[in-house]
Amino acid sequence: MAPLLTLDGLSVFYGRRPIIENLSLTPITGGGVTALIGPNAAGKTTLLRALAGLVPAKGSIRLVGMASPAHPLELTGLPVSQHARHVTYMPQALPQRVALTVFEATLSALMSARSDVVLSTSEAQARALETLERLGILDLSRRGLDELSGGQRQLASLAQSLVREPTVLLLDEPTSALDIHHQMRVMQLVAELARERSIIVVIVLHDIAQAARYCQRIVVLEHGVVAADGLPEQAITPQMLARVYKVEARVEPCSQGFLQVIVDRAA
């Protein structure tokens, strides 16, 4: 059975200000990619950080189907180190310019994630190299993180998240610094890994067409509440775009059947 992530009555405050309010979702299933979209300041990053256990949240976040379906794992309130065994979060900010090579950083991300599993050095190295190869950055493996371009650093950071093979992978705008080739390559790889390893992937994106193309489910957040949730064609509609994004737009399939959003004007 693919794992499920359930969110029930989730609220997050910064000080006294509510950012996420009493949010519940039908379970998010492993094996597919769920996009979290919405306007600036809607609370997308805050929700991901709450799922990652990095900000305190009220309510319940549970992983179902891990050890036994009858005993879900409650993630809220779990110590960060235990939380990190199940959930990997890639923030928007690019990683620090540390003095490690791309390969060393990927290997060290794998070893820290798998401290409870015995992995031989050669096996760990092979996995790190495989991740770099699938991301198309094998040629960067010996380069220092401190000598990469912005897009290369984002790819190196993705390698560190993907190599961990977590149960839940949370990606905050992971393609924001990438050219269109690398955007597509990353989205394809994330979708493949989710399918191959039944990973629960939640990804924040601003590119709505990209979300529609690669994600099976779209959750639209507005002022910390869910404004739409469903298949791309159910969630991404001219009405939703007018109400939530304040734009007049058309939603049309292209010749290959992928949804395109054509924005006529800001309303």
Ligand SMILES: Nc1ncnc2c1ncn2[C@@H]1O[C@H](COP(=O)(O)OP(=O)(O)OP(=O)(O)O)[C@@H](O)[C@H]1O
């Ligand atoms: N550390 C913080 N302390 C106080 N308020 C915060 C903090 N981080 C975010 N906020 C506020 O919470 C709200 C939601 O921010 P968040 O970063 O979650 O939005 P977002 O949907 O990810 O936005 P964007 O698309 O612009 O990245 C905003 O009003 C923001 O100002």
